[in-house]
Amino acid sequence: MGKYTNTRPDWVPEHHDGKFTTSVMSGIDGVKDTTVGNLNPNLAQGARPKMRGMLSVEEYVKGVAEGNRMVLSRAITLIESNSPRHFPKAQRVLQALLPRTGKALRIGITGVPGAGKSTMIEAFGNMLCDAGHRVAVLTVDPTSSVTKGSILGDKTRMGTLSRRENAFIRPSPAGGTLGGVARKSRETMLLCEAAGYDVILIETVGVGQSETTVRSMVDFFLLVVLTGAGDELQGIKKGIMELADAIVINKADGDNLLKAKVARGEYERMIEFLRPATPGWQTHAYLVSAVKKTGLSELWDIIRLFEKTTKENGAFRKRREGQLLDWMNSMIDEHLHNLFFDDPVILGRMPEVRDAVLSGAISPSQGVAELIHIFDVHRAADRHVDLLHPDR
Numbered sequence: 001m002g003k004y005t006n007t008r009p010d011w012v013p014e015h016h017d018g019k020f021t022t023s024v025m026s027g028i029d030g031v032k033d034t035t036v037g038n039l040n041p042n043l044a045q046g047a048r049p050k051m052r053g054m055l056s057v058e059e060y061v062k063g064v065a066e067g068n069r070m071v072l073s074r075a076i077t078l079i080e081s082n083s084p085r086h087f088p089k090a091q092r093v094l095q096a097l098l099p100r101t102g103k104a105l106r107i108g109i110t111g112v113p114g115a116g117k118s119t120m121i122e123a124f125g126n127m128l129c130d131a132g133h134r135v136a137v138l139t140v141d142p143t144s145s146v147t148k149g150s151i152l153g154d155k156t157r158m159g160t161l162s163r164r165e166n167a168f169i170r171p172s173p174a175g176g177t178l179g180g181v182a183r184k185s186r187e188t189m190l191l192c193e194a195a196g197y198d199v200i201l202i203e204t205v206g207v208g209q210s211e212t213t214v215r216s217m218v219d220f221f222l223l224v225v226l227t228g229a230g231d232e233l234q235g236i237k238k239g240i241m242e243l244a245d246a247i248v249i250n251k252a253d254g255d256n257l258l259k260a261k262v263a264r265g266e267y268e269r270m271i272e273f274l275r276p277a278t279p280g281w282q283t284h285a286y287l288v289s290a291v292k293k294t295g296l297s298e299l300w301d302i303i304r305l306f307e308k309t310t311k312e313n314g315a316f317r318k319r320r321e322g323q324l325l326d327w328m329n330s331m332i333d334e335h336l337h338n339l340f341f342d343d344p345v346i347l348g349r350m351p352e353v354r355d356a357v358l359s360g361a362i363s364p365s366q367g368v369a370e371l372i373h374i375f376d377v378h379r380a381a382d383r384h385v386d387l388l389h390p391d392r
């Protein structure tokens, strides 16, 4: 059934009663926040907040707006919760903080495992912190799960960056579909912006559609590659290069420097044949050594130039607007789909219609027409009953 499944989308709380959308803004006071804390080493046991009980919406909002990392971390945990009890509260927190969002530069980073992403993010993040920026690092990793571990999250990563006052590192929410992970990461990004982080780095690996998903939530997208373009290219999925606003050839140091320069030429030649990822911006390949910390300030200059160029030519705003609408549309899409496939009347009639299609008694189009008609009538009847009995 492709991307459609018979299950609840991740942005809908588990065990919802189908009315969650109308309860979003009504809120639930006194929801007990029993969720777990951040994995940020900054929040090592000794530094963990004593407030294990609930926070009110106002406390979450105030704490995040003041840049309090412990409260930010707990607010993220709240929005990551799949509990229907937490959903309205999380949305109220988000709603209150929305005016404070949108000002950060959002940068996506992808590359195969071992390309040096975390080493690079650590060096790059430290450099930005030194320059007075506040840097939030998020990961989008659909393989992340509470029990199975993940590609990105298992190692102890970015040790020095995580200890910085100006940095905030949050691993991927665990479990769920990529759509669910993406919804949570998008909202986490907004919370980080509201907390005053002005550079958001979102890291992902090439699993499923994760690169495309991260591309759809960032302004600038960076592809980290290694030398030996011939072999390396095999590992890069077709189309990923077309998403990139810059290609960084990492590990351009020591004996590898010469090979890196050759690789850069090869990538440059390939880029020429690609559509630009961003209108009015020419993607190029750059050399970086995350270990030697070379090429990083040049990379930041490129990103700033990209920001300036795309803000001037309107591509920046256009992309953000498109991303917001796409995000909303995909949630509507998923919600309507689930409304249909979770509908008890549809579930009841589906086998009969499927059999009719399989036996050739009706065409698939007729089968669809039949089911949609049943759905329409049934939903209309529901609405009718609701009007007569508004309390139900």
Ligand code: GDP
Binding pocket: 111, 112, 113, 114, 115, 116, 117, 118, 119, 120, 250, 251, 252, 253, 288, 289, 290, 291, 292
């Ligand atoms: P990730 O899986 O993409 O996050 O890659 P890592 O950051 O974990 O790096 C994989 C390996 O490459 C580690 O052993 C790093 O020390 C090494 N590495 C990363 N960047 C560089 C670099 O610029 N130069 C060299 N020589 N090694 C690097």
